[in-house]
Every structure is written in C-alpha cells, then in structure tokens.
Amino acid sequence: MSSQGFQQTQKQTQSLVLAPQLRNSLKILQAPAVELRTSILEELQVNPLLEELPIDCISVEEERDSGVDDEPEADEELNFNAEDYSILDKMSEDAREQFAQENSGLTHTTEDEERRDHFMNSLTQDVSLQQHLIEQAELTDCSDSEREALFYLIGSLDDNGYLTETVSNIALTARIPYGTVQKCVELLKTxxxxxxxxxxxxxxxxxxxxxRGRETSLASRILRDHFSLLVRRRIPEICRKTGTTPDDVQAAIEEISTLEPAPGKRFSADSNSIIEPDVTVFKDEYDEWKIILNNDYIPRLRISSAYKELLAKGTLSKKEKDFMLERMRSGKFLISSIEQRQQTIERIT
Known part of the structure; x- marks a missing residue:
C-alpha cells in the first residue's frame, strides 16, 4: 500500500509582470479612436490639473516640452490614496459590499450559476438609448416643432446619456429657436x-x-455646492462647510451612491455609430502614398498653469501638495502616452 502525506517541491517559472504605468500605456496604444476620446474626457473630469485646449492652441507635442521640470517629485512613481478616489469608485465599492453581504454564507451549484447567467443575459437591453427615447418623444404631448427638437437633442446625446452641447450651440446649428431648445431640454430630462x-x-x-423630491436634502446640497470636495472624498471639509457631522455626510454619500451616474450605459450601443479612422492613407499628385494622422478626435491637453503657479508658491499643505503632484504625474503620463500612441501608429503605417 502506498503511503499518503505532504511533500514540498520547487518549481521555477518565468512570467512577464508589467508595471501599472506600462499597462496603462499599452491600453492607450490599443484603444480605438472613439474609446480613447472617451477615456481622455473621463480623465479631464477627475483630474483638475488637466486642461483641454482649442484646436488652434498648442499641440500634445508642444505641451510635453512645456512640462514642470522644476518639480522633480512630479516624475516619481504614482502613489494613489483612498481620499483621491472619485465618486464612481465609491459607488462601485458600495455595490460590491452590498452584493457580498447579501450572498455571504451561500453556496451555489453549477445549475444555480447557469440559471443566474440565463437570467442576467435576458436583462440585456436590445434597444438602443436613442430608440428608447424616440419612442417616448413620439408619445409626448407637444407640437411638431418641439418633437423635431426632441429628436435632434436625442441624436446629440453621448453614450452616458449626457447632452454636452450648449443650448445656444444646438439652436444655432439646428436652426431651432433658442426658447424651443431650452424647453425641450427640460422636457427630455423628464x-x-x-x-x-x-x-x-x-x-x-x-x-x-x-x-425623487430630494432637492433640499443634504445630498443635493453637497452635489450642488461641494461637488469637487465630494469627488476627492474630502469628508471633513464637507462637514465644516455644511455644518454637519461625518455621519450625516456619510448618509448623504450613501444616498448619492444609489443614483445612476451614466443613465445611458445600460442600453445597447447604437448600431449606427460612426467609426473614426486613426489614419488616412492616400496617393498624392505624384502617385506616392501618403498618410495623415487623424488627431481631430483627440482633445489637446496640457497641465494647468494656474495649478503650476500654486505649486510654485509653496503655500500648500503637504497633503494638498501630494495630491496635486500625483494628479500632475498622472496628467503628464497621459499626455506622453497619447503622443507615443500617435507616433507608433504613424511609424507602423
């Protein structure tokens, strides 16, 4: 009879471990044009040190040369901390915790998992956001001109369901009276x-x-008056400015976490979405192949000069300085990665 027991063995393996910055750089390099633009716009929302420039201002390459060289700390390894997380991270964390609490101590068979997968797949929205909204617009009691304005607004929404164009720009572009556009924007919000x-x-x-009828709640006050502090999770500062306790603020944050930050995301993508090419290849008048990089979809970025000056003054606390330096490093890395992506695409084309 063979004996049973434990034994130790040594095994040598090789694996490639990518640094976080390299993984992010590869992600930017591989991202399609539209996805890259979305990622850049999201970074602009959470990084106050990044600025988007108009088309006629400096380019990505020029901005790289104008970086803050007198801040050596800005080039150190990124060091994120919990207070810098965005409100979306908070919402995601709350959802994971709730799921874990509700399912703690439970075991699931393979049959249970298959039933769950079938149920979750059946919840997938087959209709696009635009189709869903157009159906509501067609049933809305309004004039024909207002309905046409609603259709135009629906077609102008981004994937998150946001209307990022101003009312004046929409009225000018679509040649619709300003008052009609304004009225239809408020109608669309319902x-x-x-x-x-x-x-x-x-x-x-x-x-x-x-x-929800909660426009006078503490959650609404925080969102309206102290959104930048909320995004940076500065609870003590929110307490001081609102005259409330940490428990009150935490309860307000819990209420905010039940809201949907991107209402358009749960719908299927519009099948008529436009594909943005990274490059255009053509023959010139001498019958030679030429390439032109498509940079129009990439927002032009730079580090805010106002924050640079604030750092240079040396009046910030250590915590504030660390936060700004981390955001500066993150912004400079994004600018550099975008430039590297464009150069790589041009080189391999």
Whole structure:
C-alpha cells in the first residue's frame, strides 16, 4: 500500500509582470479612436490639473516640452490614496459590499450559476438609448416643432446619456429657436431613464434627486455646492462647510451612491455609430502614398498653469501638495502616452 502525506517541491517559472504605468500605456496604444476620446474626457473630469485646449492652441507635442521640470517629485512613481478616489469608485465599492453581504454564507451549484447567467443575459437591453427615447418623444404631448427638437437633442446625446452641447450651440446649428431648445431640454430630462439629457455627472445626479423630491436634502446640497470636495472624498471639509457631522455626510454619500451616474450605459450601443479612422492613407499628385494622422478626435491637453503657479508658491499643505503632484504625474503620463500612441501608429503605417 502506498503511503499518503505532504511533500514540498520547487518549481521555477518565468512570467512577464508589467508595471501599472506600462499597462496603462499599452491600453492607450490599443484603444480605438472613439474609446480613447472617451477615456481622455473621463480623465479631464477627475483630474483638475488637466486642461483641454482649442484646436488652434498648442499641440500634445508642444505641451510635453512645456512640462514642470522644476518639480522633480512630479516624475516619481504614482502613489494613489483612498481620499483621491472619485465618486464612481465609491459607488462601485458600495455595490460590491452590498452584493457580498447579501450572498455571504451561500453556496451555489453549477445549475444555480447557469440559471443566474440565463437570467442576467435576458436583462440585456436590445434597444438602443436613442430608440428608447424616440419612442417616448413620439408619445409626448407637444407640437411638431418641439418633437423635431426632441429628436435632434436625442441624436446629440453621448453614450452616458449626457447632452454636452450648449443650448445656444444646438439652436444655432439646428436652426431651432433658442426658447424651443431650452424647453425641450427640460422636457427630455423628464424621460426615462432618470438623469437623461443632463450636461454632466453633477447635473445628472442632481436631476435624479430632484425627480425623487430630494432637492433640499443634504445630498443635493453637497452635489450642488461641494461637488469637487465630494469627488476627492474630502469628508471633513464637507462637514465644516455644511455644518454637519461625518455621519450625516456619510448618509448623504450613501444616498448619492444609489443614483445612476451614466443613465445611458445600460442600453445597447447604437448600431449606427460612426467609426473614426486613426489614419488616412492616400496617393498624392505624384502617385506616392501618403498618410495623415487623424488627431481631430483627440482633445489637446496640457497641465494647468494656474495649478503650476500654486505649486510654485509653496503655500500648500503637504497633503494638498501630494495630491496635486500625483494628479500632475498622472496628467503628464497621459499626455506622453497619447503622443507615443500617435507616433507608433504613424511609424507602423
């Protein structure tokens, strides 16, 4: 009879471990044009040190040369801390904790998992956000001109369900009276899902609270007056400015975490979405192949000079300085990665 027991063995393996910065750089390099633009716009929302420039201002390459060379700390390894997380991270964390609490101590068989997968797959929205909203617009009691304005607004929404264009720009482009556009924007905000047609995340969350009749709540006050502090999780500062306790603020944050920051995301993508090419290849008048990089979809970025000056003054606390340096490193890394991506695409084309 063979004996049973434990034994130790040594095994040598090789694996490639990528640093976080390299993984992010590869992600940017591989991202399609539209996805890259979305990622850049999201970074602009959470990084106050980044600025988007108009087309006629400096380029990505020029901005790289104008970096803050007198701040050696800005080039050190990124060191994130919990207070710098965005409100979306908080919402995601709350959802994971709730799921873990509800399912603690439970075991699932393979049959249970298959039933769950079938149920979750059946919840997938087959209709696009635009189709869902157009159906509501067609049933809305309004004039034909207002309905046409609603259709135009629906077609102008981004994937999050935000209406990022200003009312004046829409009125000018679509040749619709300003008052009609303004009225239809407010009408669109009453459509399902809640928060649709708002201009950004802050407006989206505030609108959802208003639809719940919570426009005078502490959660609404924090979103309206102290959104930048909320994004940076500065609870003590929020308490001081609102005259409330940490428990009150935490309860308000829990209420905010039940809201939908991107109401358009749960719908299927519009099948008529435009594909943005990274390069255009053509023959010139001498019958030679030429390439032109498509940089139009990439927002031009730079580090805010106002924050540079604030850092240079040396009046910040250590905590504030560390936060700004981390955001500066993150911003400079993004600018450098975008430049590297464009150079790589041009080289391999």
């Amino acid at each position: 459509f399902d899902p809640a928060g649709i047609g708002t201009k950004d995340m802050q407006d989206c969350l505030l609108t959802q609270l208003e639809l």
